[in-house]
Amino acid sequence: MTPTPNPHVAALAPYALADLSAPPGKRQVSLAQNESALAPSPAAIEAARAALAGVRLYPDPDWRDLRAAIAGVHGVDAGGILCGSGSMELILALALAYLGPGRRALTTAHGYLFFRAAARLAGAEIDLAPETELTVDVEALLAAVRTETRIVFVANPGNPTGTRIGRAELLRLRDGLPGNVLLVIDEAYGEFADAPGESMFDLAGQGGTVLLRTFSKVYGLAGMRVGWGLFPPEIAGQLRKVLNPNNISAAAQAAAAAAMRDQPYMARTRAETAARRDRFAARMRALGLAAPESRTNFVLLRFPSAEAARDADAVLRAEGVLMRATGGYGLDDCLRATVGSERDMRLAGDILADWIEGRTPA
Ligand SMILES: *Cc1c(COP(=O)(O)O)cnc(C)c1O
Numbered sequence: 001m002t003p004t005p006n007p008h009v010a011a012l013a014p015y016a017l018a019d020l021s022a023p024p025g026k027r028q029v030s031l032a033q034n035e036s037a038l039a040p041s042p043a044a045i046e047a048a049r050a051a052l053a054g055v056r057l058y059p060d061p062d063w064r065d066l067r068a069a070i071a072g073v074h075g076v077d078a079g080g081i082l083c084g085s086g087s088m089e090l091i092l093a094l095a096l097a098y099l100g101p102g103r104r105a106l107t108t109a110h111g112y113l114f115f116r117a118a119a120r121l122a123g124a125e126i127d128l129a130p131e132t133e134l135t136v137d138v139e140a141l142l143a144a145v146r147t148e149t150r151i152v153f154v155a156n157p158g159n160p161t162g163t164r165i166g167r168a169e170l171l172r173l174r175d176g177l178p179g180n181v182l183l184v185i186d187e188a189y190g191e192f193a194d195a196p197g198e199s200m201f202d203l204a205g206q207g208g209t210v211l212l213r214t215f216s217k218v219y220g221l222a223g224m225r226v227g228w229g230l231f232p233p234e235i236a237g238q239l240r241k242v243l244n245p246n247n248i249s250a251a252a253q254a255a256a257a258a259a260m261r262d263q264p265y266m267a268r269t270r271a272e273t274a275a276r277r278d279r280f281a282a283r284m285r286a287l288g289l290a291a292p293e294s295r296t297n298f299v300l301l302r303f304p305s306a307e308a309a310r311d312a313d314a315v316l317r318a319e320g321v322l323m324r325a326t327g328g329y330g331l332d333d334c335l336r337a338t339v340g341s342e343r344d345m346r347l348a349g350d351i352l353a354d355w356i357e358g359r360t361p362a
Pocket of ligand 1 (some may be wrong): 034085086087088089112155158159186188213214215216217222225226227
């Protein structure tokens with residue numbers, strides 16, 4: 001007799017992280033995980049270092065200083081904020097609290113894969129609504145809602161598409177959903193897309209909507225594992241029961257709070273990242289590749305065929321440049337390129353330019 005897992009766990013494939021193997025002797029250039037190209041604010045590192053003096057004690061289970069920092073910057077009620085060990089923890093907690101056998105989640109065709117993993121971990125099924133031109137299609141989502149649907153997950157901007165829908169579209173989605181369906185708007189790249197009058201934080205005040213953000217992207221703290229969200233009180237109460245009560249280390253809480261308070265630094269990272277992204281995307285389009293307009297720190301490159309995308313990936317990989325293959329997202333003709341250093345973007349661009357010129361008969 002051997003121990004047997006729950007059937008729904010046994011049926012799961014391992015979560016597919018990026019393949020980060022570079023050939024021996026090549027400098028590894030990871031453009032595969034949407035980490036920030038730039039270091040976090042020096043204030044964040046300093047705060048983490050200072051917090052180490054107190055690690056004999058458990059961290060603050062209420063994340064008080066971190067929540068105060070977030071509330072101050074975003075003008076939201078600190079009482080509605082919950083923090084997670086990355087926003088992935090919050091996504092999983094939402095799935096565990098609101099999904100289960102007999103219930104269904106819904107997301108979009110090219111939506112973030114962890115939504116699917118979380119739903120299945122909770123023992124639920126997941127439905128996929130088509131997108132239109134690599135962009136969330138609200139009508140298609142509403143048409144795909146079933147009586148068993150309990151959560152709709154939308155990443156906005158999307159990963160791996162990088163595209164974004166506006167506030168009016170999201171309001172139309174919320175208005176069209178039944179009241180018993182929780183709408184989770186994952187704004188992991190929200191800082192890159194924040195526009196005046198477009199904030200969605202007010203929706204959490206209406207009861208059935210959750211907004212998620214993270215310190216892993218523009219704040220450059222992916223290794224610290226801190227995410228946060230704005231939750232209606234009833235949902236926050238349920239989630240608290242699911243979350244690990246000591247989920248974020250003291251050093252990570254301190255780093256995130258300091259990073260949040262250093263908004264000028266965040267704004268510089270955002271601007272520099274966007275400039276590199278737009279230069280790289282323009283170069284790729286000039287080479288004849290399609291790339292939807294990105295509102296994030298990555299660019300989705302669309303090749304003429306799945307075979308071409310595979311070839312390009314192999315050519316890049318042979319030089320140590322690792323992009324993310326997106327076949328798991330239903331986009332086997334694409335590669336997702338995270339914005340890295342200027343040098344790395346030039347290298348990636350040069351490799352693809354040589355490859356395309358070599359393939360194209362003169
Ligand atoms: C990167 C990412 C996250 C976040 O991750 P954490 O590091 O767990 O905060 C969440 N959602 C999307 C869509 C992402 O791309």
